[in-house]
Amino acid sequence: MDFTGNGCASDDVNEVTRSLQRQLDEDGWSGTRATDGQTTPSDFIDPVKQTYGLDPTRGDAVSLAVYAGHGWMDQLQWGTSDNTPGVASLRQCNAFFSADIRLGAMSGGWAKALALLTSCTGRLACYESTLATSDVTQVFAFNNSPRIWNNAARRFYRKSKRMPNRDAWIKAMDNRPGVGRNSPVVYSRGPSRDEVLQIHQSARLSEINKTPSHQGTRWYAYTWIDRGLDGSCTPLTTRLGVDCIGVDS
Secondary structure (H helix, E strand, O other), X not given: OOOOOOEOOOOOOOOOOHHHHHHHHHOOOOOOOOOHHHOOHHHHOOOOOOOOOOOOOOXXXXXXXXXXXXXXXXXXXXXXXXXXXXXXXXXXXXXXOOOOOOOOOOOOOOOOEEEEEOOOOOOHHHHHHXXXXXXXXXXXXXXXXXXXXXXXXXXXHHHOOOOOHHHHHHXXXXXXXXXXXXXXXXXXXXXXXXXXXXXXXXXXXXXXXXOOOOOOOOEEEEEEOOOOOOOOOOXXXXXXXXXXXXXXX
């Protein structure tokens, strides 16, 4: 939330996960919520990709991983700089899906669901060269720069108890507080057309232990509510260039 004076300057963002943590705790989940200086990009970086990555004991050591903060087409941005020796300057504040993040695969390899409460990471224009480099079974994200109210993540989780995750994310996240609507998107992965559609249409967070992990599959399904971009989620051509492969390509 705090992007001021800690080496990764940007606009501060509102708190959106505290009530989710309380609800998960009440329901018997176990885990950790790390904020501001308690977390750095290395928490989501795989050590096979970057030697200082810590995801085997952090982001990829859990069944449900949640990131809230600044993001863009291929990246997540932290508010506190990682000044560990050996960390390149480009990665002191950022982790890149295409180059660094391998949730559900490589070291750790446990994460089954990933919720991204940030801008543009779910942009369809670059799915196959960004999010799809990880093997998380379901990813919940946005195709635009959203506005997210502070209880939206908890609402998503509560709704997932009585409806599929796909429907719960869309219903909880399309509201854009103050004006208009967001453009939420859900991706599911599976080993075949029939199995990925079954996961996409029925998986629930409340039954996450029943959700399979699928490593190396090329099958995916997505649901996208197109409310417009409300922010320029333009591919970072200097990084992705011609490798920015969209869905249904």
